[in-house]
Amino acid sequence: MKRGAIFSLQPLAEALRFLTILPLPGRASMDERSVIAAIPWFPLAGAVIGGLLLPVAWLGELGWGPAGRAALVVVAWGAITAGMHLDGVSDTFDAVLSWRDRERKLEIMKDSRIGAMGAIALASVLLLKFAFLLAAGDAWWSATLLAPALGRWADIYGIFRFPPAREGGLGRTFQAGVRQRDLLFATLTTAALALAVARLQGLIAALLVAGVTHLLARWWTRDLGGLTGDTYGALCEIGEVVALAALTV
Secondary structure (H helix, E strand, O other): OOOOHHHOOHHHHHHHHHHOOOOOOOHHHOOHHHHHHHHHHHHHHHHHHHHHHHHHHHHHHHHHHHHHHHHHHHHHHHHHOOOHHHHHHHHHHHHHOOOOOHHHHHHHHHOOOOOHHHHHHHHHHHHHHHHHHHOOHHHHHHHHHHHHHHHHHHHHHHHHHOOEOOOOHHHHHHHHHOOHHHHHHHHHHHHHHHHHHHHHHHHHHHHHHHHHHHHHHHHHHHHHOOEOHHHHHHHHHHHHHHHHHHHOO
């Protein structure tokens, strides 16, 4: 990362280009270096995603009540990100729950088809998000705003803390470019967001996300020899579910 780049808002725009389908200019010119420079800004990009979900939630509740609000948020959440991380959930669980050897698991992760375990994992994530948002009461807005940020912090922790599973691919590219200062910046901004949005409950949610992320990443590293782009996506989605659970209890 170039010196001083972390203090520019340009990486935030790059993060949004990479993580969402928002029609921002410059998408066609993105390269690996610009994406790596944007990684520390993933949690802030997550907060932007959460902010975009708030008017969707208000419209849903206005028209169909709390159930409509929760359903529309979950649908819009997946649509804004084009299902990028949801795809990682299905691929990861198809692989790690196949009980095959490491090489076969990595091959399964490359298969575009969804198996039974991947479908169950994907449905579980979506249903849990809906259920927690439906039960949130007045906390729905803070959970909607903060969960995408905490989920994307989980991505950065996995990228920095654990080795990539393959010699090539997204995991290797990201892990080679992320530095300790990037994780520190992401952690400080995420903690500040958690404190500002939900105070002590936000910090508790952040700690729970960190604990679950570490345990899952250790499991998958043991099974796969490291993490991949798919497992980063799964860490993000499960981090969001844990955050919603903690913020809506």
